[in-house]
Amino acid sequence: MSNYQQAFESVVAKYKLSLFKIAATFEADPTLQMDLFQDMLLAIWQALGKFKQQSSLHTFIYKVAYNQAVSHVAKQSRKQDITQLHDHIACQRSDIESYTNTLQSLAHITSKISSLPIIQRQLVVMSLEGMSYTDMAEITGLSVSHVGVQLNRAKTKLKQLLEDK
């Protein structure tokens, strides 16, 4: 096995859970969700060779994965307008809930997170994955203070959404 493949395998082993959760917050349809998850891994596979250690591997992986997710959502937005998209996601949620009982509590949270704007959605997931404000700023391109403001707004909004049920 080549070094490249070994490096990739260790990335997959370490990040697959987080990447799957990111995919779940950006795509509600279970089939498309797995496609997005694979697209993220494919993008990482291709990008890994360009990694020049200017940032940490951690932030590099998340940047590539999020960009793939954003491209996916943008592509999906072409097919239907945003309100229809949210309706579609809400309707598809039931599929996820029946998809597996394991994901039930996660599916409820991801459905609420997925109704936030992209950057806020991204910040919430990164925060749940335990990232620092500096890493979040590096990945999103926002300033650290702006990350704080946006994350706070996102948390308040998410809390309201979860309380509405």
Next chain:
Amino acid sequence: MQHQQDSWDDIMQNWHSKDDQLQQQLPTPDTLIAQINKRNRNNKIEVIMALVAGVLAGGYIVWEMYLGLPSIADKILYSIFLALIVLGVANSYVSLSRSIVASADRTKDHVTVLLNQSEYKVKELRIGQIIMTIMCLVILFIVGVIAYIGLFERPLEYKHYLVAGICSACSILFIGNYIWFKRQIKQFKRQIHFLSVQ
């Protein structure tokens, strides 16, 4: 404030509560790598197939144009086919290579890139619409010339009917393309709107 922190802690707890089970349900790294290798191979095969088909079809048309010594009308028709083949192959090649280029930009920059790409795509599609209109007019002109010759000058031969038939089919194709481009423009505008509000 404390209430918000508590609720955030609850969310955090739920977020990680099923991690172990989820980890087991997701495919193993080996399976995922095998799937990715398969997709990589499929992408490459698609590009190679599109290139081979394009070169074969293009080669045949060039051969017909220059060695078959056809009439001017045939040459125009062949040129249109050639242009369509080149456009088709270039489009499939560019879209495939774009889809597999991974961006390691910051999200904000990535959104800007996507926004610029969409705006550029809208311009491209508008130019495509103009080209389709011109091609349709040229083809209808050829049909008109054939009809004029048939009605006022001399009886038409079998190949004239063939050319007129192909031209009519092409004009329908171009009208179809024009409508498809219009739909695409609408979709890209929707994407621009979506990205702009982020």
